[in-house]
Amino acid sequence: MTGELSPIDKAKFVAAKRATQYVETGMRVGLGTGSTAAWLVRCLGEMVRDEGLRIKGVPTSSRTAALARDVGIEVISLDEAKWLDVTIDGADEYDSNLNLIKGGGGALLQEKIVATASDQMVVIADISKQVETLGAFPLPIEVIPFGWQTTKALVEETLISMDVLGRTTTLRMNGEVPFVTDEGNHIIDLHLNRIGHARQLSLVLNQIPGVVENGLFIDICDVVVIGYGDGKVEVRDVNKGSVEEEKFDFLEDENLFGDISD
Incomplete structure (x- = not known):
């Protein structure tokens, strides 16, 4: 076929x-x-x-x-x-x-x-899927469910000092309920439009309490x-x-x- x-x-x-x-x-x-x-x-x-x-x-x-x-x-x-x-x-x-x-x-x-x-x-x-600069696709971060709204706020605050064009963040949903990963966690999608320093952003995101891992593969x-x-x-x-x-x-x-x- x-x-x-x-x-x-x-x-x-x-x-x-x-x-x-x-x-x-x-x-x-x-x-x-x-x-x-x-x-x-x-x-x-x-x-x-x-x-x-x-x-x-x-x-x-x-x-x-x-x-x-x-x-x-x-x-x-x-x-x-x-x-x-x-x-x-x-x-x-x-x-x-x-x-x-x-x-x-x-x-x-x-x-x-x-x-x-x-x-x-x-x-x-x-x-x-080829891009000149990463970031047009929303960057996912996996976060634990406990205190996820606090984690989301900390991420948004951190993005202010990062070289990105957008700072909107959204909790990924599965219909009317939050999406749950195989590990029982949630995903927050970061709508950044352009990521100026991907390596730096990856390191900084993973230092935020509640963030398990991010979707940048460097x-x-x-x-x-x-x-x-x-x-x-x-x-x-x-x-x-x-x-x-x-x-x-x-x-x-x-x-x-x-x-x-x-």
Whole structure:
């Protein structure tokens, strides 16, 4: 069904397909959360089923864990794995230095823990996620429920001295109730528009009592695999300083991915 996909879904698919080249039998693999990461899990599941790939997956959310089991990937915890060979995940934004904003799906805490416990982090994304400066996408921070309004006020006060364009903060909701993460926490989204010094902001936010973690991933990503709607893939490796391009052809009889949605 890839022939029936929208250009944006084709871009996600080819990025995920190319990223499977970083996975080999015997590896312990961090599995990201979100619509693009779901394509990767499906691709890896196909390789497990059809090519005899044997891996152990460490998911970054309960949603990803359920999908991985559904497609036949052995799922283990990070405590069982201890360390990972590679983590492959999506991103809400990435800049030219491969710094990221993540957490649009609400799994930023597990995503950051898993990514930093890996030899390599590979991000899969479509070209729309590329930005000159981080901040157009709201920056999520995970906060404990106790005193969250006080934490929110402290964050707003802190933002006054930061190099950002906006300082609006909102509690993420799930319908009429606050969104709850897998760890039982809340998420506050920071609408900053532009982040001048992402590293400094990340450090300062994590010093605020009640803040568990923020969605800035600084110096964590090693490679970004960028998909395009025409099947082109661009691979940027920050360590090698290289950029490679290749093209994928779509098979009209492909039906493995037809049931994935955002």
